Amino acid sequence: MTLDRRTFLEKTAAVAAAGFLPRSAFPDARAWAPLPRAGRVCVVASSNGLRGVKLAYDRILAGTDTLDAIIAGVNITELDPTDQSVGLGGLPNADGVVQLDASCMHGPTNRAGSVGCIEEIATPSLVAKAVMDYTAHVMLVGEGAKKFALAMGFRPQNLLTEQSRQDWLRWKANLNPGDAWLDRRDDVKINFTHGTINMNAVNAAGDVSSVTTTSGWSYKIPGRLGDSPIIGAGQYTDNAVGAAGSTGQGELCIKACASFYIVEQMRLGKSPEQACLAAMERVMHMTEARWLDGRGRPKYDVNFYAVAKDGRFGGASLYQGGEFAVCDADGARVVKSAYLYPNSERPRE
Numbered sequence: 001m002t003l004d005r006r007t008f009l010e011k012t013a014a015v016a017a018a019g020f021l022p023r024s025a026f027p028d029a030r031a032w033a034p035l036p037r038a039g040r041v042c043v044v045a046s047s048n049g050l051r052g053v054k055l056a057y058d059r060i061l062a063g064t065d066t067l068d069a070i071i072a073g074v075n076i077t078e079l080d081p082t083d084q085s086v087g088l089g090g091l092p093n094a095d096g097v098v099q100l101d102a103s104c105m106h107g108p109t110n111r112a113g114s115v116g117c118i119e120e121i122a123t124p125s126l127v128a129k130a131v132m133d134y135t136a137h138v139m140l141v142g143e144g145a146k147k148f149a150l151a152m153g154f155r156p157q158n159l160l161t162e163q164s165r166q167d168w169l170r171w172k173a174n175l176n177p178g179d180a181w182l183d184r185r186d187d188v189k190i191n192f193t194h195g196t197i198n199m200n201a202v203n204a205a206g207d208v209s210s211v212t213t214t215s216g217w218s219y220k221i222p223g224r225l226g227d228s229p230i231i232g233a234g235q236y237t238d239n240a241v242g243a244a245g246s247t248g249q250g251e252l253c254i255k256a257c258a259s260f261y262i263v264e265q266m267r268l269g270k271s272p273e274q275a276c277l278a279a280m281e282r283v284m285h286m287t288e289a290r291w292l293d294g295r296g297r298p299k300y301d302v303n304f305y306a307v308a309k310d311g312r313f314g315g316a317s318l319y320q321g322g323e324f325a326v327c328d329a330d331g332a333r334v335v336k337s338a339y340l341y342p343n344s345e346r347p348r349e
Helices: 005-017 047-061 066-078 124-134 142-151 162-173 250-256 258-267 272-285
Strands: 042-046 100-106 111-118 139-141 196-202 208-214 235-238 242-248 302-308 313-319 323-328 331-336 338-341
Touching: 042 047, 042 066, 042 302, 042 313, 047 066, 047 196, 047 323, 047 331, 066 100, 066 124, 066 196, 066 208, 100 124, 100 235, 111 124, 111 142, 124 139, 124 142, 124 208, 139 142, 196 235, 196 242, 196 302, 208 235, 208 242, 235 258, 242 250, 242 258, 242 272, 250 258, 250 272, 258 272, 258 302, 272 302, 272 313, 272 338, 313 323
Parallel strands: 111 139, 313 338
Antiparallel strands: 042 196, 042 323, 100 111, 100 208, 196 208, 235 242, 242 302, 302 313, 323 331
């Protein structure tokens, strides 16, 4: 769903009646003057964004704005009912309700938008962009986010597919008072995920954008927010430097302000890969003892992705074996992530 100016003007009355004001009702922010240093076109994403990076790259080459291009890229995954980590078909919370989170940033204009715990809207990335484009706010959550989306013309639908419902029922049947939403018995196959899709892009002019979207921790406590809708945690963009984002255990990324930290490390001269590894070290520094095994190794995983203004890219995982998707002049492909720990040091369940 794309909202052009004419469509927006037609919806203005309905949006105002719902209690929202378009951003155009407020003074425009000071125009951002792009730095003269240009970049090579590059799109980088979590590995589930392989189809999306190709679409986004092609659209950027055709002149599409970087944020519009990458949101179109993540929409592929959001609308795929077989992908249980985001959008339609996402795994539900403990009550069996799919609650989605997303955020985005547009480098050239220094704008951002975010939604959290939104229900019945399959493309929260587009709602986040609508918050950015048509309100003076950055984040809307829960019923307010859904009310805004409906006022903007998004259509509600049941996001819980039969496969995700069956997985939730298996989890619920195995629940006991001591589980704390995390029981994992060996004799019951239950699908858990912290899955998310993050995508970042730079065009030939050196303009960058980022977006992250997720259904969050499967069977989470209703109302839980991870890092995906948090600006500076799940994704971050500075048009003078680059963009970065994350997937994995969001609680740790929130405490580390991870995506912001990656961009700041690139500002200080680190390559995207070095910046991602530095953020991994920061996450480890911020990790509580309950998240570590007896050897001090994390019992979770986190993945970072980054692109610099000049088109360089990189990614990192806590453990060996991580991958991410990239598309540039060499085509769309999956590449290996840098890592802190070899697989031999990964805790065994």
